[in-house]
Amino acid sequence: MATKSNRGPGAAAENRAALVAAARDVFAEQGVDGPISAVARRAGVGQASLYRHFPSREDLAFAVFEENLVAVESLAADPGTTLRDLTDLITFQIEGSAAVISYFAREDDPLVRGLEGRIAAALAPKVDAAHEAGTLAGTTTVADVLLAVGMLAALVARVPADQRHARVEEAWALLMRGLGPAPAAAAR
Structure with a gap:
């Protein structure tokens, strides 16, 4: 043996x-x-x-979440990346870690709020750059992007793993209609 x-x-x-x-x-x-x-x-x-x-189980789930966050922060630190690059990475992470994200979404814990602050800090310069490039509606804030990410996480948590990617892509397409640049006719 x-x-x-x-x-x-x-x-x-x-x-x-x-x-x-x-x-x-x-x-x-x-x-x-x-x-x-x-x-x-x-x-x-x-x-x-x-x-x-x-x-504890929470410590293990937090380690998974923390590893995801470090990857987001690393990508955000690269000046050549865009908001879309970050949302693509976050989307990929949501698809694989929906259960972890929804686990922490139900906790009103200062530690979790600190993680949200780190995500917001990573997103902020990319949101600003997207505004400057005209690829994001001028009124869209970091909080709006975080809300969209939270909505995706809640959606994906209820979808079988083999269907997550398609559902996330559909949801992003819908959300980007609201987060993307204003149509030319509306800009007049």
């Missing part, structure tokens, strides 16, 4: 990364209430290791 070898403290960072990746997959497939044991199994670590890194 083969047993797992204890890779020791040197594997802590690798184990943590594997747990976050596994949680992203399990939560996408089964929701945030999916079995924690499935996360540990998929990551190839024992449950004790999982609980050393993430004492």
Whole structure:
């Protein structure tokens, strides 16, 4: 009978990364209430290791959300990216992490509000640039874009994984009618 070898403290960072990746997959497939044991199994670590890194389900879900946010902030820091680039990344993340996003949407937690602030800060310069380029309606604010993202997350959380991308694209097309540039006739 083969047993797992204890890779020791040197594997802590690798184990943590594997747990976050596994949680992203399990939560996408089964929701945030999916079995924690499935996360540990998929990551190839024992449950004790999982609980050393993430004492609660909320801590694990937060790690997935935090990883998504770091990716958004990194992309936003690139001066060559646009608001559309950011919304595409956020959309991709929503499709894979809808359960995590909806989990935090139900919490009125200052930590969650801080994450929203970080997203808003990442979006703000791109919203300003889109206004200057004329690709976003002049009255559209960062709060409007965040509202659209929240609406998409709520929509996607109720759609089977294999249908999420199509639904998100339909929703963005509808939302962009309101967020996009004013039609030429209305500009007169």
